[in-house]
Each structure stands twice: as structure tokens, then as C-alpha cells.
Amino acid sequence: MSLFRTTFRDVVAVTTIAATMAPMIAARYPAPATAAASSMSFNAKFEGVGAEGIDDIWTGELDGATKGEVTIRLEHLGSEMDRAKAVWPVHALVFVAADDASKSMITDANGTLDWRTGSLSMKGTVTDGYRKGSLVEETVKLDARTLAGMGSLKIESELASR
16 A cells, blocks of 8 residues: 555656646757748649540649649539639649659649639648648649649648648
């Protein structure tokens, strides 16, 4: 019985000390910083409709520090009759094949394509590769005449998505 009381008292004492000291320890030894947000810019050329007859496809080159290729497969989420509307709800898979394979990724996002302004705006998640699990914001500005455009992928911290 005496052994139990001593052990129990020790556990209570250690728990009390840990609870008291935790804020001081956290202040002295902060958690490591998360990966900062990063972005990749690219140009995009409309390639047409995919062989399956569903996705609109754009391909392009990454600009900036990260070099490589980007492919956007964009699916209209509305009914066939809604295709006549100026603003489409869309789903996209974006494949980034970076020259540095460690920066390659696949993103899965939903958003809107406004044909009047040529603005494609989506939010989603990096589903595979570089910074998997991170939130991603994708924007593309399209030329109404050629459907070519310029875009960017902004990748947020992995912890922001949890």
C-alpha cells in the first residue's frame, strides 16, 4: 500500500511540474517553423478536349526558379445546358512535372471559370508529390481569343491544411 501511495504521489508531482513548466519550455524552445508558402508561375496553351471527350486541357511551361511543365485537365461540373453560361463550376487536376523531380506534384481543386473575364480560380489540395497535403490556390488568366493564358499555383503550409 505504501508503494502505491509513493508512486501515485510521484506521478501527481511530476504531472504538476510538467503542467507548470510547459509554457516556459515552449517559450524557450519554440516548435520548428513550418514550410513557408511558395508559388509557381506558368504559361498555358489550350490543347483542346481530352480523348475521353470530357476534360479541357491546357499545357505550359513553368516560369521562375522551378522549371518544368504543367498540364491542367479541367472538367465542367454543371449540366450540358449550363455550358452556355458565362461562369462554370469546374474541377481540375493539375500535373506539375518539374525538372527537379522533388518539386513535381499533382493537385486536385474546385472553383470557377468565368468566360467573360477569362479568370479561372480554384482551391484544393496537393494530392501527391511535393508538399503533399498542402492547400493550393490556383489562378489562370485566359485570353478570350486564343484561350492561352498565364497562371500561378500558390502552395500553403502543410500545417494549414490540417
